[in-house]
Amino acid sequence: MVSTDKQKNFRLSGIRLSYFLILLSLLMVSCKDTEPDMPIDPDPIEDPVVAIGSVSHLVNDSIGDGFNLGNVYDNGINSAENITEIKAIIDLYKSAGMKHVRIPVTWTESVGGSTLLSETGQIRTTNSRFSSLVNIINYALQKDMYVVLNAHHERGLKENYNGSAASKAEIATLWTAIANYFKDYSFRLVFEVLNEPDGAFGDWDGVGPDPFNAQAIGYTREVFSEGVKAIRATGGRNETRTVMISTNGMGNHSMIDEVYPAKAQLPGGGTDKYLIIQVHTYDPWAFCGQDGNNNQYPGDQAIRQSLLATAQHASLLNVPVNYGEFGVGRASNQNTRNTELVRGYYKTMISTCRENGMSTSVWDDRGWFGLVTKSGSNFVFLYNIVPNMLTN
DSSP: OOOHHHHHHHHHHHHHHHHHHHHHHHHHHHHOSSOOSSOOOSOOSOOGGGTTOOOHHHHHHHHOEEEEOTTTTTTOSSOTTOHHHHHHHHHHHHHHTOOEEEEOOOOSSOBTTBOSBOTTSOBOTTOHHHHHHHHHHHHHHHTTOEEEEEOOOOHHHHHHOOSSHHHHHHHHHHHHHHHHHTTTSOTTEEEEOOSSOOGGGOOTTSSSOOTTOHHHHHHHHHHHHHHHHHHHHTOGGGGSOOEEEEOSTTTBGGGHHHHOSSGGGSGGGGTOSSEEEEEEOOOSHHHHSTTOOGGGOOOHHHHHHHHHHHHHHHHHHTOOEEEEEOOOOOSSOGGGGSSHHHHHHHHHHHHHHHHTTOEEEEOOOSSTTOOEEEETTEEEESTTHHHHHHOO
């Protein structure tokens, strides 16, 4: 039989061991560079502007200027596993005054040999790309930035959509899964239903119907209505979370009045106060595209006029606009991007959008359209494009 003193010593040793194991487990958790499988709310103290799900105009004003984290979670050209580098890029843009990051994500197509959405419509939460994604979303939110999370390539959905129950279920299943996972997240997390609808929704290359085709336009309205409806149905903060919808023809800004001529064509028939219309422009492609030429620049005034047309129609709809992608890329002759003409284009885009209440998300893929580069162990802005375009 153990004596009383020895029993006390054993009990004290057991208590000390228990405390040690608890502290060890906490340290192990804190040192992990990936997020847990279950969602967390990384920002329990809300920005007052969006604390109760403010109408989209207020959110769009708060989003302001931001950037795209391109070629990471959408196609894997830039590794999603290199979380340290991704965080460094976010820090760089944050220090320059950027207020949000748009994160393109491909869910239903293979990236690096795996998909994020399973055949049964569940997110593969143990997938390393998803763990990295959640880590980065949390990081940006903790930096007091907004995050726009989208469904990006989804080629099968875009090419095969036909208005059937199965097609509607595909977009609904996808967004039910995403929205449920992030249901309790800060209102500073914004959902974007579908990036650059083309294929069955209207294609400039003649692969699908013309973007002005009535059926293509109808499908575009329908797919966004189904996506928004699925998000709202998950309840909680998603009932009033800001959601971005788009136009067809690769989300081209020139299609805003064709797809949404009046509020009645918007999801919810114009009653949803939490929508932003996201549009893209790489017009003219002969200048902006990766094989473009600076000689094809139409001038600042032409760029302004195209943006003003978008702003004017948006004001009629009383729905704010986000320019979710724009930029100048070069597959070769990158030196032609390091010019006052190209820097002037970016500045014209930003200043015109600011003057007309439109938020912006400049495209950065760290490639043809890259805006950051490595200098030693640090990231710096390439060709001074970003600092120049953000100056008043």
